[in-house]
Amino acid sequence: MAKNTLSFVCQNCGAAYNRWQGKCESCGEWNTLAEEDTSGSVPVSIRSKRKGRTFALESLSGRSPDAPRLSSGMAELDRVTGGGFVRGSVLLVGGDPGIGKSTLLTQATSLLARAGHRVVYISGEEAVAQVRLRAERLGLSDAPVQLAAETSVEDIVSTLSEGAVPRLIVIDSIQTMWTDTVESAPGTVTQVRASAQALIRFAKKTGAAIILVGHVTKDGQIAGPRVVEHMVDAVMSFEGEGSQQFRILRAVKNRFGPTDEIGVFEMTGLGLREVTNPSELFLSERDLGTPGTAVFAGIEGTRPVLVELQALVAPTSLGTPRRAVVGWDPSRLSMVLAVLEAHCGVKLSGHDVYLNVAGGLRIHEPAADLAAAAALVSSLVNAQLPTDAVYFGEISLSGVVRPVAQTPARLKEAAKLGFQRAVLPESARGEPGGDAGLSLNAVNSLTTLVAEIAARGSRRGESTPPAEKNATPARFRRGEG
Numbered sequence: 001m002a003k004n005t006l007s008f009v010c011q012n013c014g015a016a017y018n019r020w021q022g023k024c025e026s027c028g029e030w031n032t033l034a035e036e037d038t039s040g041s042v043p044v045s046i047r048s049k050r051k052g053r054t055f056a057l058e059s060l061s062g063r064s065p066d067a068p069r070l071s072s073g074m075a076e077l078d079r080v081t082g083g084g085f086v087r088g089s090v091l092l093v094g095g096d097p098g099i100g101k102s103t104l105l106t107q108a109t110s111l112l113a114r115a116g117h118r119v120v121y122i123s124g125e126e127a128v129a130q131v132r133l134r135a136e137r138l139g140l141s142d143a144p145v146q147l148a149a150e151t152s153v154e155d156i157v158s159t160l161s162e163g164a165v166p167r168l169i170v171i172d173s174i175q176t177m178w179t180d181t182v183e184s185a186p187g188t189v190t191q192v193r194a195s196a197q198a199l200i201r202f203a204k205k206t207g208a209a210i211i212l213v214g215h216v217t218k219d220g221q222i223a224g225p226r227v228v229e230h231m232v233d234a235v236m237s238f239e240g241e242g243s244q245q246f247r248i249l250r251a252v253k254n255r256f257g258p259t260d261e262i263g264v265f266e267m268t269g270l271g272l273r274e275v276t277n278p279s280e281l282f283l284s285e286r287d288l289g290t291p292g293t294a295v296f297a298g299i300e301g302t303r304p305v306l307v308e309l310q311a312l313v314a315p316t317s318l319g320t321p322r323r324a325v326v327g328w329d330p331s332r333l334s335m336v337l338a339v340l341e342a343h344c345g346v347k348l349s350g351h352d353v354y355l356n357v358a359g360g361l362r363i364h365e366p367a368a369d370l371a372a373a374a375a376l377v378s379s380l381v382n383a384q385l386p387t388d389a390v391y392f393g394e395i396s397l398s399g400v401v402r403p404v405a406q407t408p409a410r411l412k413e414a415a416k417l418g419f420q421r422a423v424l425p426e427s428a429r430g431e432p433g434g435d436a437g438l439s440l441n442a443v444n445s446l447t448t449l450v451a452e453i454a455a456r457g458s459r460r461g462e463s464t465p466p467a468e469k470n471a472t473p474a475r476f477r478r479g480e481g
């Protein structure tokens with residue numbers, strides 16, 4: 001009996017419903033359901049009844065050869081993949097349109113091709129001439145990359161099955177691919193999933209490494225290909241502010257390596273340049289001597305990264321004050337503001353608060369709490385923080401400054417960049433590894449730090465106009481909390 005196989009599939013997360021509804025219950029997005037024929041998502045050959053074959057079961061112990069890796073020749077890219085592309089693995093690279101995915105992959109494939117590997121670049125978005133034009137701009141026209149503008153997965157698989165197995169295949173992008181096995185239109189969840197499945201099968205069968213490019217929608221999720229995330233071996237996202245030249249490649253998932261590493265690049269007129277010392281880059285345009293800025297000594301993966309946090313706290317004219325944050329978790333900001341109000345007597349309910357991580361970096365570490373708090377208080381009391389100090393430490397809900405991992409690495413990086421002081425959790429002071437020559441200011445509660453910054457503010461206040469001088473101490477209810 002023929003079964004009705006039409007269903008409504010969320011184009012964001014892939015959840016299927018048998019009737020239309022406005023909101024996807026699975027991911028909460030509105031208007032993402034589209035009607036799709038899902039009958040062919042499993043090929044007929046697999047659906048037909050067949051007798052199962054038996055296979056050998058193995059033990060957990062025993063030796064397997066190391067995953068053979070192919071170094072890309074770009075150290076920052078290798079850092080994120082965990083040492084190079086693994087044979088037979090599939091990697092998804094997501095990012096906003098225009099962020100530089102095609103540029104990065106053109107550079108990587110060219111380096112590999114020059115090193116003598118068979119490398120194929122399939123563009124489903126741009127014509128061959130456009131890809132060539134980019135290669136020309138990058139000075140890579142001479143690299144023996146094999147190029148095609150194709151979108152049919154069957155044709156691609158047939159073509160690549162001939163001759164030597166390619167070491168690396170780039171599919172730019174997975175949303176443009178389509179396969180005969182399903183009826184839906186290209187770009188739909190069913191198509192994207194089936195195309196990715198076919199390509200993944202090809203990678204596993206032949207041992208070629210495949211990179212799939214995926215577009216990201218405005219809310220930061222890979223559209224359509226989100227459903228591919230669980231199928232692939234690794235997911236990387238390529239991030240950056242359009243107006244900034246810095247680009248960050250971050251591993252979101254990696255079956256063959258760590259997921260906390262970042263690769264830092266700079267977009268130049270001649271393509272992406274690797275940045276081996278990101279701290280220097282992120283601190284290169286510091287606003288020295290402005291209240292509201294604090295340098296955070298962070299860790300990204302195995303590497304310390306120093307970055308400036310900028311805060312602006314200004315009296316609000318709105319009923320509900322505005323809180324805006326770029327590059328940091330908004331709920332983390334709310335928590336720090338709540339702790340400042342509840343335990344340190346800092347009144348912020350009448351102020352708009354803006355926090356920005358300079359350079360387009362996104363910080364995920366709770367260790368940034370202390371630096372954020374310092375920047376906020378500095379802006380509120382209009383007192384500049386010492387320009388030669390770095391800050392790190394996690395703040396608990398009780399206002400205690402808690403220890404964070406890798407203190408010696410943070411201090412060493414700060415010393416290397418010429419910083420003289422560090423404000424850090426009390427418990428970190430005695431850690432082995434030394435102080436790297438910095439003078440350490442250990443604080444065990446946020447109240448201590450707030451009092452120190454406020455003291456700087458009132459000392460400074462002596463030379464400021466009376467109106468401002470009076471305004472400053474009024475914001476603090478000292479002796480309370």
Ligand code: TYD
Binds near residue numbers: 098100103268
């Ligand atoms: P592209 O790699 O096409 O982005 P994506 O594939 O992620 O959509 O890069 C697009 C931008 O990069 C484009 O706006 C121009 C800029 N660009 C440079 O600044 N320098 C260069 O050498 C190249 C090739 C691109």
Ligand code: MG
Binds near residue numbers: 101102103
């Ligand atoms: Mg592109």
